[in-house]
Amino acid sequence: MMRISAAALLVLVGMIAGYALRGAPVSAQSMLGSWLPFTPGEAVRFSLIDFPEGSTTCKVTQVINGFVGCAGEDTQRRSDRWINLRFVKDVTRRNP
Numbered sequence: 001m002m003r004i005s006a007a008a009l010l011v012l013v014g015m016i017a018g019y020a021l022r023g024a025p026v027s028a029q030s031m032l033g034s035w036l037p038f039t040p041g042e043a044v045r046f047s048l049i050d051f052p053e054g055s056t057t058c059k060v061t062q063v064i065n066g067f068v069g070c071a072g073e074d075t076q077r078r079s080d081r082w083i084n085l086r087f088v089k090d091v092t093r094r095n096p
Contacts, residue, residue: 036063037091046083047090056083057094 038044040060046068047055058070058081067082 038093043094045092045094046088047092048083049087049089051087058083 038060040062043057043059045055045057056070058068061069061071061080063069066085068085070081070083
């Protein structure tokens, strides 16, 4: 009976010590916040890092989790693509 009580006490002390010595909670840094230099429906030109053409022009359809959805230029076939905003060097608005 004494061994069970001692073991339970040691487990309890270990749990309290672990709780007291735990690290501070960490939260991920938000990538862009709520501000973006463009809005869905707007035509923009992206200069991209490590992109064969160097830049691309698209009509923004949506922005989700740091990716920009671009509508294809060709209306006959659906050629949407997604661009990761991490690889964007420069954003330029196109005049209508």
